[in-house]
Amino acid sequence: MSQPFELESFFPFLLSRLSNRVSAGISETYAARYQLKVSEWRLICLIGCYPGVSAGEVATRGELDKVAVSRSVATLIGRGLIEREFDEVDRRRSMLRLSDAGQAILDDIAPAANAYSEALLAALNNRDRKSLARCLDQLWQRARQLEADATES
Numbered sequence: 001m002s003q004p005f006e007l008e009s010f011f012p013f014l015l016s017r018l019s020n021r022v023s024a025g026i027s028e029t030y031a032a033r034y035q036l037k038v039s040e041w042r043l044i045c046l047i048g049c050y051p052g053v054s055a056g057e058v059a060t061r062g063e064l065d066k067v068a069v070s071r072s073v074a075t076l077i078g079r080g081l082i083e084r085e086f087d088e089v090d091r092r093r094s095m096l097r098l099s100d101a102g103q104a105i106l107d108d109i110a111p112a113a114n115a116y117s118e119a120l121l122a123a124l125n126n127r128d129r130k131s132l133a134r135c136l137d138q139l140w141q142r143a144r145q146l147e148a149d150a151t152e153s
Helices: 011-027 038-049 055-062 066-078 100-121 126-152
Strands: 082-086 094-098
Touching (some): 011 038, 038 094, 055 094
Antiparallel strands (some): 082 094
């Protein structure tokens, strides 16, 4: 007889639940003021950190769905928060940058987002923080390997 499925101890569920809670907590700093969705805030962060990135690169770096990225890019361009330039050599490739308005939003929200992160991590001492960062990196690498292995078979 197989063991019953224990959702409350299922690691992907626990990780997803924490991610959703953290995203909701941080979104309180920008959602009402700037009418941004979590997905749009993530794009602003990624494009702000990697100016000139393509939409595909945003999806890859953020482990985000390409269709959702495309939709958010269109919304943010329409709102004047990001700008798109086309590569002079390869006109199919576009590069994304924050507009002045997008950069102002990032500059305004980043301190509050960092403060939220610090408040959350205050539950851990420095050694545990380093251990958590190392464990998350190891799990991310392992998840990538499992995905590659599944693709090969």
